[in-house]
Amino acid sequence: MLEKFFSEHEAALEKYSEVLVKIVEITTDQHDPYPADRREREVTTAIGNLRSKYDMFSTELMTVSEFLTLVQSDRHEPIACGDLTADSAHWLSALAFSQTEKAWESCKSIAHRSATDASYLYSTTATDLFYKTWIEPKKLPRPNDLASLMRSERVKALMVYDKRATLQESASNVAKAVQPIHFDDFSGHQFERLVFAFLLRTEKWRTLEWYGQSGSDGGRDIWGERDDGKTVCTLCANWKALTASKIIDDLNKIACATKGSPDVAWAVCGGSVSAATRDKVKEHAKNIGIAEFHIWSGQEFEERLRRDAQALLKRFVNGEAFPSENPY
Numbered sequence: 085m086l087e088k089f090f091s092e093h094e095a096a097l098e099k100y101s102e103v104l105v106k107i108v109e110i111t112t113d114q115h116d117p118y119p120a121d122r123r124e125r126e127v128t129t130a131i132g133n134l135r136s137k138y139d140m141f142s143t144e145l146m147t148v149s150e151f152l153t154l155v156q157s158d159r160h161e162p163i164a165c166g167d168l169t170a171d172s173a174h175w176l177s178a179l180a181f182s183q184t185e186k187a188w189e190s191c192k193s194i195a196h197r198s199a200t201d202a203s204y205l206y207s208t209t210a211t212d213l214f215y216k217t218w219i220e221p222k223k224l225p226r227p228n229d230l231a232s233l234m235r236s237e238r239v240k241a242l243m244v245y246d247k248r249a250t251l252q253e254s255a256s257n258v259a260k261a262v263q264p265i266h267f268d269d270f271s272g273h274q275f276e277r278l279v280f281a282f283l284l285r286t287e288k289w290r291t292l293e294w295y296g297q298s299g300s301d302g303g304r305d306i307w308g309e310r311d312d313g314k315t316v317c318t319l320c321a322n323w324k325a326l327t328a329s330k331i332i333d334d335l336n337k338i339a340c341a342t343k344g345s346p347d348v349a350w351a352v353c354g355g356s357v358s359a360a361t362r363d364k365v366k367e368h369a370k371n372i373g374i375a376e377f378h379i380w381s382g383q384e385f386e387e388r389l390r391r392d393a394q395a396l397l398k399r400f401v402n403g404e405a406f407p408s409e410n411p412y
Contacts, residue, residue, distance in 0.1 A: 267354030
């Protein structure tokens with residue numbers, strides 16, 4: 085699956101390069117006998133080729149994309165090229181392809197209006213507009229730069245995958261008891277993502293939003309509305325030993341938020357939760373108008389994962405990037 089994914093992106097990168105080369109050729113060639121609008125049809129055809137779908141299932145594309153994001157998770161900054169940034173080089177390339185399609189359609193529309201609308205002072209061509217707006221100021225990634233980033237990511241991804249495959253093969257040859265999950269090895273971002281993935285798969289939602297990934301959640305890590313119409317706010321606290329003050333502080337924040345208090349609140353923890361903390365936090369939730377409140381310790385969350393979301397254990401905990409069962 086990895087090799088197929090990389091091959092599909094390499095083919096798309098060639099089409100992307102073809103689009104940019106054609107635009108540069110048309111813009112800079114002052115001696116071509118054919119009018120620009122005739123040659124611009126070649127660009128439109130090349131854009132259509134770039135828009136063609138990959139020969140992979142959407143679940144396969146999603147699985148590999150998530151794996152590449154995990155491979156690059158040790159980076160302190162996102163990958164950048166041109167004016168675009170992304171969590172992986174291949175996702176960056178997909179953004180570049182999409183931006184190119186949208187930009188070309190916009191340039192064609194403006195060029196047409198400039199030739200037909202008297203309010204425009206002068207007319208222009210789509211290729212000239214695209215060149216001056218996107219290529220000359222280097223807003224779009226250069227194909228060679230994208231290719232270099234993608235090659236580097238490919239090598240890194242294959243190394244990680246081979247290493248994990250070796251570890252899994254070794255582990256399968258040794259009989260051992262199931263060990264508890266060490267949520268303290270997860271970053272706060274990773275823990276929130278695991279909780280979001282679990283909720284997404286185990287409840288029926290009208291909407292479910294992960295506010296925590298933006299870095300400014302106002303106490304709301306995950307907010308959703310279930311099919312029964314109840315609003316649910318989930319707080320993620322990946323602490324070894326949870327303190328009541330942490331949860332109480334976040335509950336106070338969500339009670340004052342613009343959405344108001346939720347009908348249901350959950351606190352999902354990575355570590356232990358004492359009986360005294362449970363009682364204190366539940367009583368506070370009741371006092372501020374939250375009718376239903378649940379708190380899960382790390383052990384309780386682990387047992388729910390083992391019962392309801394084995395695929396997530398394989399992906400987030402066991403390091404199996406491509407589980408045989410379909411988790412979607």
